[in-house]
Structures are given as C-alpha cells and as structure tokens.
Amino acid sequence: MIHNPIKDHLEFFDFELFYERLLEDESRSQAWRLHHLRQEDFSKHIMHRKKLTKSFVEKGANETEIPVKYSFTEDDFFETSILDILHKRRSIPLYEMSNNWTYQDLEKLLSLSAGISHQKQESHKENKSEDTALRVYPSGGLMYSVNLCLYSRNVSGLPDGMYYYDANQSNLKKLGGARTDAELEEMFPMTDFNLESKTKEIENISVMMFLVVDFERSFQKYGRLAYRLGLLEAGHIAQNIQLISTAINRNSHPYCGFYADRVEEELGIRKDKYKHCFYTLFLG
Ligand SMILES: Cc1cc2nc3c(=O)[nH]c(=O)nc-3n(C[C@H](O)[C@H](O)[C@H](O)COP(=O)(O)O)c2cc1C
Numbered sequence: 420m421i422h423n424p425i426k427d428h429l430e431f432f433d434f435e436l437f438y439e440r441l442l443e444d445e446s447r448s449q450a451w452r453l454h455h456l457r458q459e460d461f462s463k464h465i466m467h468r469k470k471l472t473k474s475f476v477e478k479g480a481n482e483t484e485i486p487v488k489y490s491f492t493e494d495d496f497f498e499t500s501i502l503d504i505l506h507k508r509r510s511i512p513l514y515e516m517s518n519n520w521t522y523q524d525l526e527k528l529l530s531l532s533a534g535i536s537h538q539k540q541e542s543h544k545e546n547k548s549e550d551t552a553l554r555v556y557p558s559g560g561l562m563y564s565v566n567l568c569l570y571s572r573n574v575s576g577l578p579d580g581m582y583y584y585d586a587n588q589s590n591l592k593k594l595g596g597a598r599t600d601a602e603l604e605e606m607f608p609m610t611d612f613n614l615e616s617k618t619k620e621i622e623n624i625s626v627m628m629f630l631v632v633d634f635e636r637s638f639q640k641y642g643r644l645a646y647r648l649g650l651l652e653a654g655h656i657a658q659n660i661q662l663i664s665t666a667i668n669r670n671s672h673p674y675c676g677f678y679a680d681r682v683e684e685e686l687g688i689r690k691d692k693y694k695h696c697f698y699t700l701f702l703g
Contacts, residue, residue: 485582513624524574528663532656534554570685581594581598677699
C-alpha cells in the first residue's frame with residue numbers, strides 16, 4: 420500500500436492537508452443536513468444488531484468460547500469512592516507493572532468496563548418492540564461499533580492467546596493461539612527504538628487490549644461522522660478500563676504507539692476494510 424515512504428511521511432506532517440481533511444469531516448450545518456441523513460431505513464439494522472456483532476468472530480474465531488461469568492453484585496460497589504479512583508488513576512510505566520492478573524480480575528474488568536448493564540425496550544417498524552442490551556459505556560446511536568479484543572499473556576486461569584470479548588453473550592471467543600514475546604513485540608514500535616532492552620518492555624504485561632472500530636453499520640447510518648463516533652466510543656471504553664483497573668488495584672497504560680497493520684494481521688482483520696484498530700491498552 421505504501422509506494423513512497425518519504426512522500427508518505429511528508430504528507431503525514433503537512434498541516435494544510437490535515438486542515439483540508441478537518442474541514443471535510445467537520446459537522447457543518449449544511450453538510451449535516453445533506454450528508455448525514457440516513458441513507459436508508461435503518462430500523463432493519465436494529466433487528467440484526469445481535470447477528471451483526473457476531474461477524475467479527477465469524478471471520479476468524481475457531482469457536483472456543485470461555486464464559487465471562489462476572490455479574491453485578493453489591494460487592495461491586497467498591498469502598499473506594501469515584502473521587503479516590505479518579506485521583507489514583509495513572510498510566511503506569513510498563514517496567515513498573517507486576518504481571519499478576521488472574522482470570523477473575525479480567526472477568527471483573529471486562530464486565531464493569533465494557534459489559535451489559537441494562538435492558539431497554541426498543542420500538543421499530545418491523546417488530547413492535549425488542550429488548551436491547553445497554554452497556555456500561557455510551558455509544559453514538561447505540562451502534563456499539565467498537566469491538567474489544569485482547570491478548571492474554573500469563574493471566575492465571577486463561578490460556579495465552581488472542582480473544583474477542585462478546586459482551587452480548589458474556590464470553591471470550593478465541594481468535595488465535597499463544598505467541599512468543601518476540602512475535603508480540605513486532606506489533607509495537609516501542610521496542611524497535613531501543614533494541615538493547617528488547618523483551619524488558621513486555622515482560623510485565625498480562626493483557627494487551629485492542630479496541631477495533633467496525634464501520635460496517637455505523638458508516639451506513641452516519642457517513643463520515645462514524646469515524647469520530649468510533650474514536651469517542653473507544654475513549655469512553657479506555658477510560659472505564661483505566662478506572663476499573665485502578666479500582667481493583669491493578670495497573671494499566673493506554674498506547675497509541677502500535678503498528679496498525681501488524682496488529683490487524685494478528686487479529687485476522689487486515690483484509691476486512693470495515694474494521695480498524697484505533698487504540699491499545701496494556702494491563703499488568
Ligand atoms: C490517546 C492516548 C494515547 C497514548 N499513547 C501512549 C503511547 O503510545 N505510549 C505511551 O508511553 N503512553 C501513551 N499514553 C499515555 C500518556 O503518556 C499518559 O496518559 C500521560 O503521560 C499522562 O499520564 P497519566 O495517564 O498517568 O495521567 C497515551 C495516552 C492517551 C490518552
């Protein structure tokens with residue numbers, strides 16, 4: 420895809436080009452009216468929401484499913500207040516992480532930062548009403564266009580490998596098997612620039628989170644606004660992940676420094692034009 424790396428680099432840092440792109444994508448009143456109208460009757464997509472969210476898995480998973488059993492109980496109301504958690508939240512350097520995650524920690528983290536919290540009755544033309552599962556984070560137009568994938572590395576109780584968190588079905592679906600640390604490092608530039616310390620960066624990480632935006636449905640409804648909605652939704656999820664990690668006394672660190680092409684190859688979505696990894700987080 421890259422034909423001329425030098426030209427590519429210059430365009431990447433050309434503010435005039437970037438400015439044009441910002442103008443093209445902003446939600447101006449005219450553009451909103453003309454372009455952000457729904458392109459078709461969207462109610463049928465609501466009918467197929469559950470089916471469509473499975474498409475991530477259909478494209479790559481080998482059908483191994485591991486239940487994420489955690490459910491909300493009174494114990495979830497942590498003694499620490501939200502103010503303490505906000506104050507305590509930090510992006511912990513990777514060398515300070517302690518690689519002590521258990522599967523129970525992960526179940527708690529996934530359920531409380533990206534799981535289902537409520538059922539809502541939704542009405543639409545073809546069917547009088549249907550229950551829709553609402554999650555612990557907000558989503559533009561209820562699209563839930565962000566898919567949460569993770570690589571488990573030394574999490575006690577969960578085999579190493581790549582997984583997709585299916586919030587609707589409360590389980591992890593396996594996407595791929597164990598990788599060596601050298602293979603995992605191929606996905607991130609951090610170790611490329613410091614060859615001396617190779618493997619040190621990664622050795623304290625228990626979980627690598629990958630937030631993948633799927634534009635297949637959201638683009639049909641929102642056009643180019645879908646891009647911003649995807650970014651914002653990923654930000655909400657990432658914030659939850661950091662706050663819940665803090666609340667359960669575990670470490671986390673958000674990372675935009677990753678090679679999207681290599682991550683997407685690992686996730687088996689490189690050839691899927693709708694799905695793009697926008698954000699990663701490390702837990703450890
Ligand atoms: C969108 C985003 C991307 C980030 N990407 C990286 C990254 O690639 N590498 C890194 O070391 N830290 C990254 N960080 C973490 C920031 O460096 C960190 O949030 C900042 O230093 C403030 O520290 P705090 O999170 O502990 O408050 C990222 C943070 C955000 C919000």
